[in-house]
Amino acid sequence: MLEVTDLSLKYGQSQILYDVSMTAPVGQVTTVMGTNGVGKTSLLRALSGRHGYSAGTITLNGDVLNHPTAAQAAKAGIAYVPQGREVFPMMSVAENLETGFACLPKGERHVPDWIFDLFPVLAEMQHRRGGDLSGGQQQQLAIARALITKPRVLLLDEPTEGIQPNVIQQIGRAIAQLRERGDMAIILVEQNVDFAWRAADSFVMMKRGAVWRSMAKSDCTREDVVAALAL
Numbered sequence: 001m002l003e004v005t006d007l008s009l010k011y012g013q014s015q016i017l018y019d020v021s022m023t024a025p026v027g028q029v030t031t032v033m034g035t036n037g038v039g040k041t042s043l044l045r046a047l048s049g050r051h052g053y054s055a056g057t058i059t060l061n062g063d064v065l066n067h068p069t070a071a072q073a074a075k076a077g078i079a080y081v082p083q084g085r086e087v088f089p090m091m092s093v094a095e096n097l098e099t100g101f102a103c104l105p106k107g108e109r110h111v112p113d114w115i116f117d118l119f120p121v122l123a124e125m126q127h128r129r130g131g132d133l134s135g136g137q138q139q140q141l142a143i144a145r146a147l148i149t150k151p152r153v154l155l156l157d158e159p160t161e162g163i164q165p166n167v168i169q170q171i172g173r174a175i176a177q178l179r180e181r182g183d184m185a186i187i188l189v190e191q192n193v194d195f196a197w198r199a200a201d202s203f204v205m206m207k208r209g210a211v212w213r214s215m216a217k218s219d220c221t222r223e224d225v226v227a228a229l230a231l
């Protein structure tokens with residue numbers, strides 16, 4: 001379980017996140033929603049050690065992560081799939097995947113079969129350059145690269161952005177399978193309401209850098225989510 005308590009974040013003098021608290025249980029998809037610029041990406045950047053936070057606590061399975069760097073967060077088991085994917089364009093698919101090995105002990109540095117089962121296209125395209133893949137294939141590669149690190153928490157930043165509908169379905173199925181594995185907490189930042197509704201176990205609604213409502217999917221309807229976004 002990942003627990004975030006009263007997290008605040010600034011860019012220079014501008015405060016962007018205000019006392020954000022949320023929990024992300026293992027085996028569940030916790031979906032963070034909110035309009036453009038509310039701070040969703042900044043939250044994931046703080047959780048993944050990509051940007052420091054000015055106050056608050058991040059706890060993973062009871063252990064406090066004390067302002068981790070990106071490398072420390074990755075080692076602790078937090079994997080981040082950034083918006084825009086950040087695939088290395090000149091490196092092959094296999095080489096992109098291998099960049100995930102850095103956090104693993106030497107004996108575990110291989111791509112497990114289940115990752116290729118999840119994204120078969122990556123097995124077929126191992127020798128293609130990352131930059132030659134379609135947007136959807138790059139998204140699958142970015143998720144696979146994160147999974148190689150054996151994460152306890154998977155952070156997904158708008159995985160459907162700019163992706164064709166048939167690939168969106170594949171990514172939705174992959175997230176459902178990862179949830180079923182029951183060995184990681186998944187935090188999904190998403191603006192596509194239909195996708196978010198299908199994937200989520202719970203919703204964290206953000207407004208102006210703060211959480212203003214958290215709700216379990218079992219306690220709300222899709223219309224509640226749409227209404228919460230519009231407020």
Ligand SMILES: Nc1ncnc2c1ncn2[C@@H]1O[C@H](COP(=O)(O)OP(=O)(O)OP(=O)(O)O)[C@@H](O)[C@H]1O
Pocket residue numbers: 011016034035036037038039040041042043083
């Ligand atoms: N590096 C930065 N320096 C200064 N301000 C930033 C920086 N990155 C983001 N911001 C600002 O912080 C606020 C929150 O941005 P953030 O990207 O976290 O929001 P978001 O909810 O993820 O938005 P989107 O849905 O558009 O990705 C915005 O006002 C943005 O302009």
